[in-house]
Structure formats: C-alpha cells, structure tokens
Amino acid sequence: MNRTQGFGFARGLLITLLVLASGCATNTITGRSQLMLMSEEAAIQGAVSAYSSMIGQLSKKNQVEVASPRVTRVREITNRLIAEAVRFRPDSAGWAWEVQVIDEPKVVNAFCMAGGKMGIYTGFWEKLKATDDEIANVMGHEIGHALASHTREKMSMAMTVGVSTALLSVLASSRNTADYQRTQNTMALAAALAITLPNSREAETEADQIGIELAARAGFDPRAAVTLWQKMAKEGDTPAEFFSTHPAPENRMQRLQLLVAKVDPLYQAARSGKTAGPLPDFLGMAANERPLGGVSRDEYAARVAAEAQVMTFVAEEFERFRKGEAVFSCTTDCMFSYGYQRGSWKTMHDKGQWRELAVGVVKVGYFNDFSYFMLGEAATGLGFKEVAKIYYARALEARKAGRTCAGAFNTCGDFPMDERIAAALGSATAGEAAAQSENINKNK
Ligand SMILES: [Zn+2]
Structure with a gap:
C-alpha cells in the first residue's frame, strides 16, 4: 500500500467509524434507518x-x-x-x-x-x-x-x-x-x-x-x-x-x-369540508404569533398532534397497536434491528412522539419486556389507558418468560419501568414486578 492509498484507506476508515459512531438515525416518520x-x-x-x-x-x-x-x-x-x-x-x-x-x-x-x-x-x-x-x-x-x-x-x-x-x-x-x-x-x-x-x-x-x-x-x-x-x-x-x-x-x-x-x-x-378548520399562516407569521381571533402555529401543531392519526402507509402497524393486538415473537432475527433502533425509541419517548414510537416498536417486533413497555408508554401518552394496561401486562409476561432487557447486556436504559408498570397495573402486580426484577438481578 503506498502513501496515497494509505491516506485514502485511513480516511475511508475514519468516515466509516464516524458513520458507525454517530451517523445513523432512525427516521421518525418512516422507521427507516438513514x-x-x-x-x-x-x-x-x-x-x-x-x-x-x-x-x-x-x-x-x-x-x-x-x-x-x-x-x-x-x-x-x-x-x-x-x-x-x-x-x-x-x-x-x-x-x-x-x-x-x-x-x-x-x-x-x-x-x-x-x-x-x-x-x-x-x-x-x-x-x-x-x-x-x-x-x-x-x-x-x-x-x-x-x-x-x-x-x-x-x-x-x-x-x-x-x-x-x-x-x-x-x-x-x-x-x-x-x-x-x-x-x-x-x-x-x-x-x-x-x-x-x-x-x-x-x-x-x-x-x-x-x-x-x-x-x-x-x-x-x-x-x-x-x-x-x-x-x-x-x-x-x-x-x-x-x-x-x-x-x-x-x-x-x-x-x-x-x-x-x-x-x-x-x-x-x-x-366535503369535514376536516376543514382555520389554518395558521405558515409562510408569514412567526411560530408563536397569534393573529386576532386565530391560532398560532404552535397551538395548531399541539392540537393536531394530539389527534391519534397516522400516515396511511404506517396505519396498519398503528391500528394493531391501538387495538392492543401487537404481539411479538421475534427474537434472534430481530435482535439487530432492536439494538439499532432502541436508542431512537428513547429519543421519541423523551419528545413525546407517541405515534412514531408505537409504529417504530411494532415494525421491529422484538420480543422482550422493553418493547412492550414502550408500547405501554406510547398508549399512555396517547390516552389509550386500557390498551396501555395490556402492554404493561405483556411486559411482565415477557419478563417471566426470561425475555428481559435487564440481562447481561442491560438495554433497559434508565427508565423507571417497575414503577410505571406498577402504577398502571396496581400494587398487587407491583410486588410481582419488583420480585421479578430482583430475581433477574440476583441471577446476573
Ligand atoms: Zn422526489
């Protein structure tokens, strides 16, 4: 390898490392990694x-x-x-x-x-x-x-x-x-x-x-x-x-x-005018500016984001989630995409992007307590209380089946999973959740 090639190689390697370290992100709309x-x-x-x-x-x-x-x-x-x-x-x-x-x-x-x-x-x-x-x-x-x-x-x-x-x-x-x-x-x-x-x-x-x-x-x-x-x-x-x-x-x-x-x-x-309403001026007005009697861009955004609508091409995943029908069985095959996307779920969780979070988790379909916990959180965020309970309960079941993020490679992040699950499911299950997680920690 001569010097020029060496430099090219080093540069290529550096770019590759950069990409691996920080370059890939999951799109919150499409779920595709970019x-x-x-x-x-x-x-x-x-x-x-x-x-x-x-x-x-x-x-x-x-x-x-x-x-x-x-x-x-x-x-x-x-x-x-x-x-x-x-x-x-x-x-x-x-x-x-x-x-x-x-x-x-x-x-x-x-x-x-x-x-x-x-x-x-x-x-x-x-x-x-x-x-x-x-x-x-x-x-x-x-x-x-x-x-x-x-x-x-x-x-x-x-x-x-x-x-x-x-x-x-x-x-x-x-x-x-x-x-x-x-x-x-x-x-x-x-x-x-x-x-x-x-x-x-x-x-x-x-x-x-x-x-x-x-x-x-x-x-x-x-x-x-x-x-x-x-x-x-x-x-x-x-x-x-x-x-x-x-x-x-x-x-x-x-x-x-x-x-x-x-x-x-x-x-x-x-x-037919069913969905029509007054729209803010996105091309002139500032985001927080409110015209007389109208809505600001921010207010409008908050209102429409709370409506549980998704784009048609991700609607299938979202509907399954909303009906409490998302059940996962995929393990080894989905492990890589789970590892890849888990970080972006945390970001969506922090930002309250519940629809995107739900679609992202369902698309990956990885069977463990963390996936179900995230669906529980998304359902809670969207106000689907009963559906949230279903997913929190599935998180516990997954844990009982040994499918937990708290394994040798802890991928749970710093989520207060136990408290959230307990709060949603009631105290009887809370003790159970804590016992489960204690067992897991002992076995480590
Ligand atoms: Zn184009």
Missing part, C-alpha cells in the same frame, strides 16, 4: 444559508417572481400542505417555511430543503400546463422529502463524497470563530449540493407516499399525482430536470394508482 452525519439543526442552518444565497442571486437576475397571481396560488397551496405536514411532524411548525417561484420557463423542477425552504420553477406552468392539483402533488412530494429528512440524508452523502476533506478539517479543528464560519460554509455547501444529488429510489417511494397523502388531506385530487408524472415522462427528448434528482422507483405508476385508492377517502372528506 445516514445522518449532522444534527437536524445544523442541516437546517446550512439549508437556510444556501437558500438565501441562491434566491439572492436569482433575484439579482430578476428570476424570482413577486406578487404574481401564480405566486399567490403557490403560497395558498403550500400553506395548506404544510398544515397537514405539521400534523405528522409537529416540530416542523417551528420551521421558517418559505416558497419562491423561480422564473425559468424551460425548467421543470422543484425542491424543498431541510427546514422547509422551497422552490418551484415556472416550467411547470409554461411547459407542462400544470393544474393546481398537480402543483399540490409535486410540492407535497417535495415536502415529503424534507419531512422524511431525505435532504439531510443527501447532505450527509454530499459530505462523504464531495466535501469530506472539508468536513474532516472542521471536525478536527477547535471551536474558534473562523472554524465556526467554516462549519457554516461546509453545511451550506452540502445543502446546495444536496438538491442536485439524486434521491434513492427508496426515498422516492417514501416521498410519493407522504406527498400524495398530504395533498389529499389538504383537499387536492390525488389522481393529479398520476397525471403529473405522466406529463413529465412525456417530455421526451428534453426530459424534465426533475428526473435527474427524482429517479422513478420501479412501477411508480402502479404504486401511485394504489395510493390514489388508499388516500381518496381523505380527499373526499377534505372536499
């Missing part, structure tokens, strides 16, 4: 700075539309989509959402960066004659990427391939002002690069699922997702730029058709 080299906060800051310099440059060239009817419509459409996005990611109510219409009539493209910074090119109207329903579906798809942290995932990829050297120097350096500036620049560079990198087909499928549902819930026809992709595919010799960053997953059309059938009831409900 490469994440930076915190969400850092990704959002990088995106904000990349976005403002991009829009600034386009503005100078008079390529940012202002106060056109088209801009007004796009703002109305995206505001309704954001209101639905917040339902599933309450923290996004605090994002500095922004949308700009970029005047490039030949370009068919759109994006949503980390933190809700969006852009749509005028090619959608000039070339594709896109309808409002189609615009809603494309922006829903883009917002789906941001909600599922795909932009952060791509920023992480940008770092490992393009700017890894810069990243390493940043990581190695101390925290003085120049280094801070350099970190910011690296993040902005990664954010700018990220929107030019293709999404994985897996990420495309996720964004299709999330996007079509956001649009349907916001009262836009999900069938427009199908016509939109058909129009773009027909572009022929000048394929839409969109496809370079949004590669088609296999059988996209068939999958979209299936999704249309699934989310159509949501669309019909939204159309």
